[in-house]
Amino acid sequence: MSPVYEKFLSSRVNYIETSPIREAVSKIAARSRVAKVISFAAGEPDPDVIPRELYGELAREVFAREKKSVAYSPADGLPDLKAEIAGFMKEYEGVATTPENIVVTLGGSQAIDIVGRLMLDPGDIVFVENPSYVNTILVWRHYGVRTIGIPVDDEGMVTERLEEAVKAMRGEGRKLKLVYTIPTGQNPSGVTMSMERRKHLLEIASRHDLLIVEDAAYNHLVYEPAGIKPLRAMDGEGRVLYIGSFSKIFGTGLRIGWLEAPGEIVEKARAAKGPMDMCAPVPSQYIVLNILRNKLYRTIREKAVSEYRVKRDLMISAIEKHLPGLRHTRPVAGMFILLWLPGMLDGRVFADQLLEKHNVAVIPAAAFYTDDSGRNVVRLNFSMSEKDLIEEGVKRMSMLLKEMTGSSQAT
Amino acid sequence: MSPVYEKFLSSRVNYIETSPIREAVSKIAARSRVAKVISFAAGEPDPDVIPRELYGELAREVFAREKKSVAYSPADGLPDLKAEIAGFMKEYEGVATTPENIVVTLGGSQAIDIVGRLMLDPGDIVFVENPSYVNTILVWRHYGVRTIGIPVDDEGMVTERLEEAVKAMRGEGRKLKLVYTIPTGQNPSGVTMSMERRKHLLEIASRHDLLIVEDAAYNHLVYEPAGIKPLRAMDGEGRVLYIGSFSKIFGTGLRIGWLEAPGEIVEKARAAKGPMDMCAPVPSQYIVLNILRNKLYRTIREKAVSEYRVKRDLMISAIEKHLPGLRHTRPVAGMFILLWLPGMLDGRVFADQLLEKHNVAVIPAAAFYTDDSGRNVVRLNFSMSEKDLIEEGVKRMSMLLKEMTGSSQAT
Numbered sequence: 138m139s140p141v142y143e144k145f146l147s148s149r150v151n152y153i154e155t156s157p158i159r160e161a162v163s164k165i166a167a168r169s170r171v172a173k174v175i176s177f178a179a180g181e182p183d184p185d186v187i188p189r190e191l192y193g194e195l196a197r198e199v200f201a202r203e204k205k206s207v208a209y210s211p212a213d214g215l216p217d218l219k220a221e222i223a224g225f226m227k228e229y230e231g232v233a234t235t236p237e238n239i240v241v242t243l244g245g246s247q248a249i250d251i252v253g254r255l256m257l258d259p260g261d262i263v264f265v266e267n268p269s270y271v272n273t274i275l276v277w278r279h280y281g282v283r284t285i286g287i288p289v290d291d292e293g294m295v296t297e298r299l300e301e302a303v304k305a306m307r308g309e310g311r312k313l314k315l316v317y318t319i320p321t322g323q324n325p326s327g328v329t330m331s332m333e334r335r336k337h338l339l340e341i342a343s344r345h346d347l348l349i350v351e352d353a354a355y356n357h358l359v360y361e362p363a364g365i366k367p368l369r370a371m372d373g374e375g376r377v378l379y380i381g382s383f384s385k386i387f388g389t390g391l392r393i394g395w396l397e398a399p400g401e402i403v404e405k406a407r408a409a410k411g412p413m414d415m416c417a418p419v420p421s422q423y424i425v426l427n428i429l430r431n432k433l434y435r436t437i438r439e440k441a442v443s444e445y446r447v448k449r450d451l452m453i454s455a456i457e458k459h460l461p462g463l464r465h466t467r468p469v470a471g472m473f474i475l476l477w478l479p480g481m482l483d484g485r486v487f488a489d490q491l492l493e494k495h496n497v498a499v500i501p502a503a504a505f506y507t508d509d510s511g512r513n514v515v516r517l518n519f520s521m522s523e524k525d526l527i528e529e530g531v532k533r534m535s536m537l538l539k540e541m542t543g544s545s546q547a548t
Numbered sequence: 549m550s551p552v553y554e555k556f557l558s559s560r561v562n563y564i565e566t567s568p569i570r571e572a573v574s575k576i577a578a579r580s581r582v583a584k585v586i587s588f589a590a591g592e593p594d595p596d597v598i599p600r601e602l603y604g605e606l607a608r609e610v611f612a613r614e615k616k617s618v619a620y621s622p623a624d625g626l627p628d629l630k631a632e633i634a635g636f637m638k639e640y641e642g643v644a645t646t647p648e649n650i651v652v653t654l655g656g657s658q659a660i661d662i663v664g665r666l667m668l669d670p671g672d673i674v675f676v677e678n679p680s681y682v683n684t685i686l687v688w689r690h691y692g693v694r695t696i697g698i699p700v701d702d703e704g705m706v707t708e709r710l711e712e713a714v715k716a717m718r719g720e721g722r723k724l725k726l727v728y729t730i731p732t733g734q735n736p737s738g739v740t741m742s743m744e745r746r747k748h749l750l751e752i753a754s755r756h757d758l759l760i761v762e763d764a765a766y767n768h769l770v771y772e773p774a775g776i777k778p779l780r781a782m783d784g785e786g787r788v789l790y791i792g793s794f795s796k797i798f799g800t801g802l803r804i805g806w807l808e809a810p811g812e813i814v815e816k817a818r819a820a821k822g823p824m825d826m827c828a829p830v831p832s833q834y835i836v837l838n839i840l841r842n843k844l845y846r847t848i849r850e851k852a853v854s855e856y857r858v859k860r861d862l863m864i865s866a867i868e869k870h871l872p873g874l875r876h877t878r879p880v881a882g883m884f885i886l887l888w889l890p891g892m893l894d895g896r897v898f899a900d901q902l903l904e905k906h907n908v909a910v911i912p913a914a915a916f917y918t919d920d921s922g923r924n925v926v927r928l929n930f931s932m933s934e935k936d937l938i939e940e941g942v943k944r945m946s947m948l949l950k951e952m953t954g955s956s957q958a959t
Contacts, residue, residue, distance in 0.1 A: 138754065139786050142812045145725055145759055147669045147691070155819040159623075184615035192618070196607035196831070204595035207603070207799030212570075243654055243825040250824050254690065258558045276823035279665065280558070314556055343549065348556055375550050388618025390830030401553045408566040409690065412683035413661050414654040418829035419801030420607070 152278045157504035158271060161488065165498040175530035177452075178498040179521035180324065180389075180472070186444050187388045188437060192424050199423040206423055212411040214241025214395070215422050221429040222381065222395055229434075230356065231370040232379070238397050240406045241417045245354050245382035245394035249273050249317075251406050251413075252350055252378060252396070253280045256314055262306055264316040266294045268475075268505035268514075270324045270352065273317055283311070286507030291466070293330025294318055296337040303345045315350050316342060320368055322355030322471020325505045325516040329359075329470045335368055342376045349377045354394075355471040357386035357438050358520075360446040363469050375399045383425055385472065386438055391421040441520075445472060448519040448527065455531035460538070472520035475502060478513045479542055487541065488515060494540075495533035563689045568915035569682060572899060576909040586941035588863075589909035590932035591735065591800075591883070597855050598799045599848060603835050610834040617834055623822040625652025625806070626833050632840040633792065633806055640845075641767065642781040643790070649808050651817045652828045656765050656793035656805035660684050660728075662817050662824075663761055663789060663807070664691045667725055673717055675727045677705045679886075679916035679925075681735045681763065684728055694722070697918030702877070704741025705729055707748040714756045726761050727753060731779055733766030733882020736916045736927040740770075740881045746779055753787045760788045765805075766882040768797040768849055769931075771857040774880050786810045794836055796883065797849055802832040852931075856883060859930040859938065866942035871949070883931035886913060889924045890953055898952065899926060905951075906944040 165178050199206045205215075213219065219236035226232040242248040249272075257263070259281025265274060267286025274284055285306065287299045299316065306313055316338065320330035330338075342349050351368045359365075369379040382394035396406055416422075428434060452474060456465055464477040476499075478487055484501035491497045502514035522530070576589050610617045616626075624630065630647035637643040653659040660683075668674070670692025676685060678697025685695055696717065698710045710727065717724055727749065731741040741749075753760050762779045770776075780790040793805035807817055827833075839845060863885060867876055875888040887910075889898055895912035902908045913925035933941070 140757060140759060142810065145667050146816070147665070147667050147672075149669070150666060150816060153666070153816060153820045156822050159822065181619050184618050187618050189611040189615075189618060192831075193608035193611035196611065197604035200600040200604035200607065204600075205801070207595050207598050207600060207801045208592050209800045243829070246823065247825045254558070255561060255564070256556050256558050258560070261558075272823035272826070279820065279823075346551060348551060389620045389826065390616070390618045392825065392827070392829045399553065405557070405561060405564060409564045411567045411570065412657065412687035412690075414658045414803065415683070415800065416803070418654070418803045418832050420603075420831060420835075421829050424831075 149279060149281070152281055154275060154278070156271060156275055158500060161500055164489070164492060168492050168496065168498070172496045174492070174496045174498050175523070175526045175533070176498040177517040177519070177522055177530060178500050179518045181521055182385055182388060182441060183444065183521050184388070186441050195424050195427045196420060199420065199427070203423060206420055208419065210416040210419050210422055212416050213407045214239070214417060215426060218422050218426040221426055225429060225434065226381070226397065230353070230367050232367060232397070234397055238400065238403050240396045240403055240410060241422065242394045242396055242410070243414065243417050244384050244389070244392045245352060245380045246272060246276070248380045248394050248396035249350070249352070250276050251409055253277045254409055255402065255405050257282045258312070260311055262311050262313045264299060264302065265507065266318060266323060267507045268325050268502060268511055269317065269507070270319060271504045273352070274507070284507055289323070289326055289328055291328060293320060293323070293328050293334050294338065296334050296341060299338070300341050303341065303347070313345070313347060315348050317350045317352065318368070319352040319355065321353065321365060322358055322468060324355070324471065325473050325502050326475045327466045327468030327471050327473040329363055329365060329468070332365060335365070335371060339368060339372055339376065343374055347376070350380060351377050352380045354380070354382040354385050358442060358445060358472060359470040360442060360449060361469045369397070378402065386441060387425060387428065391424060392418055393421050393425045445520045448522055448524055451524060451527045452517065452519045452522065452531065455528040459531050459535040472518055474517045474519065476515050476517055478515065478538070480513055482513050482541060484511070484513055484515045487537065490541070491534060491537050495537055497530045497533045560690060560692070563692055565686060565689070567682060567686060569911060572911055575900070575903060579903050579907065583907045585903070585907045585909050586934070586937045586944070587909040588928040588930070588933055588941060589911050590929045593796055593799060593852060593931050594855065595799065597852050606835050606838045607831060610831065610838070614834060617831055619830065621827040621830050621833055623827050624818045625650070625828060626837060629833050629837045632837055636840060636845065637792070637808065641764070641778050643778060643808070645808055649811065649814050651807045651814055651821060652833065653805045653807055653821070654825065654828050655795050655800070655803045656763060656791045657683060657687070659791045659805055659807040660761070660763070661687050662820055664688045665820055666813065666816050668693045669723070671722055673722050673724045675710060675713065676918065677729060677734060678918045679736050679913060679922055680728065680918070681730060682915045684763070685918070695918055700734070700737055700739055702739060704731060704734070704739050704745050705749065707745050707752060710749070711752050714752065714758070724756070724758060726759050728761045728763065729779070730763040730766065732764065732776060733769055733879060735766070735882065736884050736913050737886045738877045738879030738882050738884040740774055740776060740879070743776060746776070746782060750779060750783055750787065754785055758787070761791060762788050763791045765791070765793040765796050769853060769856060769883060770881040771853060771860060772880045780808070789813065797852060798836060798839065802835060803829055804832050804836045856931045859933055859935055862935060862938045863928065863930045863933065863942065866939040870942050870946040883929055885928045885930065887926050887928055889926065889949070891924055893924050893952060895922070895924055895926045898948065901952070902945060902948050906948055908941045908944045
């Protein structure tokens with residue numbers, strides 16, 4: 138007799154949800170098979186900016202020379218890679234750390250999951266920016282946590298509101314544990330947190346005994362001198378767990394990220410990670426190791442920054458020309474712009490019609506919000522866009538807006 | 549003020565333990581830096597049997613040609629790879645399945661972790677072979693389960709004992725969920741389950757409403773016609789979740805495995821996996837895709853099987869010559885032999901002294917046991933051993949045994 142699978146599932150299954158973005162991505166993929174789509178939907182660097190031929194050469198050398206390229210690495214990563222990452226954090230992030238404080242992970246995503254596994258029990262409270270990275274919200278939900286969103290403005294998380302929320306939640310008798318933030322080039326908003334807010338966030342964490350999880354994925358892509366430092370570099374108390382990733386600069390497919398954390402935490406992360414997956418992919422580890430060791434990081438970054446800066450400027454100009462009056466963010470870092478549609482419009486409906494009628498792809502941002510305030514917001518990516526199609530894509534958005542609103546509101 | 553990290557940890561942390569093998573591996577690595585060590589400690593295929601130069605060529609082509617090589621794949625893997633894996637399962641495993649039933653994972657390890665995440669609650673019962681794969685025991689312990697070991701003999705899990713255990717546990721009012729087995733070339737015993745036992749196991753699962761998790765990692769390495777089939781190919785009810793892995797044939801470093809399971813399960817696995825790590829490493833996925841698509845699997849396997857068969861025979865001959873009378877397994881598949889030391893001896897002490905005094909590395913098997921019955925057992929690997937050093941290594945084991953027992957017991 139066939140089993141009733143439901144009875145074998147854990148109580149956790151109630152917290153496991155398919156990413157709401159998956160559906161949008163599937164629609165875009167389907168449409169792309171029948172039409173040329175101008176896509177502002179990506180969350181990735183441009184594969185033509187990434188030195189793929191170099192990776193091919195590095196891979197060929199590594200496979201030929203290194204027997205260890207096809208073997209397990211230690212669970213926390215190749216020792217040489219951990220040393221290079223510690224050097225990277227010192228040189229580029231102003232963070233003094235040691236290889237022993239680093240666990241190499243399968244992208245930053247796995248580091249976020251490991252933090253959840255080590256720290257989060259059902260009913261615990263975590264604070265995130267509202268909007269925040271949908272996959273962090275989803276994966277920590279697997280641990281049964283309650284997620285509280287804190288508003289974001291042009292200076293990043295509104296830390297005053299965080300403190301109010303902390304005080305309000307204290308009364309409920311739950312454990313308040315983590316504040317998750319992407320302070321630089323945030324996904325999805327593109328906003329970068331000001332230094333004042335960074336200081337305030339650290340003060341709040343100290344005053345109310347919270348830990349901060351700093352997702353530094355977009356720290357590689359800063360387009361203007363912003364006078365900012367990572368929270369981890371400003372933290373005198375050991376309250377910041379730093380999630381690093383090379384996905385947004387070397388390509389997401391390699392899947393190389395890391396957790397940098399105080400000894401007690403990192404020791405448990407290492408123990409947890411071992412049987413979870415044995416180790417991060419070793420050929421990818423060697424490719425990143427060789428890029429760092431050969432001092433190629435700066436060159437790769439400079440190329441990416443100058444390319445994406447041009448694309449960002451083209452996109453902002455096009456928005457201001459064709460969608461005047463619409464609220465949007467002006468990123469100094471990262472790869473995203475948030476755009477607010479006129480209040481009546483649903484971002485999901487707009488994105489669907491934009492794809493079907495005008496062959497332009499954007500991501501409805503509602504899934505990134507912890508409440509319904511993002512209903513009329515869409516996320517635009519500029520890093521993967523094609524320069525000479527950016528204006529055309531935005532123009533088609535303007536056309537659709539006119540069709541949908543039946544007015545000149547957005548012209 | 550520095551935080552007290554302990555108060556931020558989840559209740560789960562009590563279940564997270566460092567692998568007991570890690571210490572043994574560290575000692576071997578340290579000793580290898582100062583002396584030439586004959587190692588029987590590995591859990592991997594031979595990097596000189598793996599076609600590393602081919603991988604280098606494939607990687608170079610893929611990076612040059614495929615923009616998607618540096619981007620995310622779908623969370624459940626490249627569609628073409630899933631199709632090739634479904635084809636592999638039909639051709640080599642006799643399993644009819646579809647790409648939609650497959651989720652590509654970071655090695656088999658991650659598939660095992662995902663099964664835990666979907667199915668296991670604290671207090672649930674899982675049955676494993678005693679001994680069994682230490683990392684499965686460790687990672688399911690993260691979910692708070694109780695692990696019951698079922699003895700293994702030359703025909704594999706003693707299924708009569710499983711049924712007794714199931715009946716005994718039913719009375720305790722806990723949920724009995726999974727039977728985890730490595731039926732072919734088991735780690736650490738090297739034992740292959742007979743067809744009679746396989747049938748009996750499926751009957752027990754049906755009669756007592758259990759699911760079976762079949763870890764097929766060693767199915768690639770079968771040295772004699774064994775007349776066996778995967779449990780998944782014999783299962784008429786949908787009770788077997790199949791964990792596939794290319795680690796033991798293409799190299800562990802690539803980190804490519806998969807979960808093949810009924811639709812309801814795989815759908816939840818796909819949802820869970822998305823935010824856990826986004827996707828398996830994409831360059832590795834392309835390497836495996838191209839190996840399978842170019843029909844190179846059979847050649848790679850034939851070379852591995854013929855090499856490891858010779859090594860296995862050399863090791864068994866050496867054991868019978870230099871350690872006569874000692875109980876050991878005689879694998880027809882996999883890469884391990886278990887060896888029982890004379891009853892007084894502790895495998896950990898033996899392994900330590902063997903390394904320090906004689907520069908030979910073995911793994912004490914105690915960590916693989918769910919009780920203390922493996923205290924005097926060591927695990928020997930033959931796939932990674934150097935052919936012309938196998939006899940010398942075993943001879944040194946015999947010398948140490950004489951020193952330790954002060955007798956001719958083991959000569």
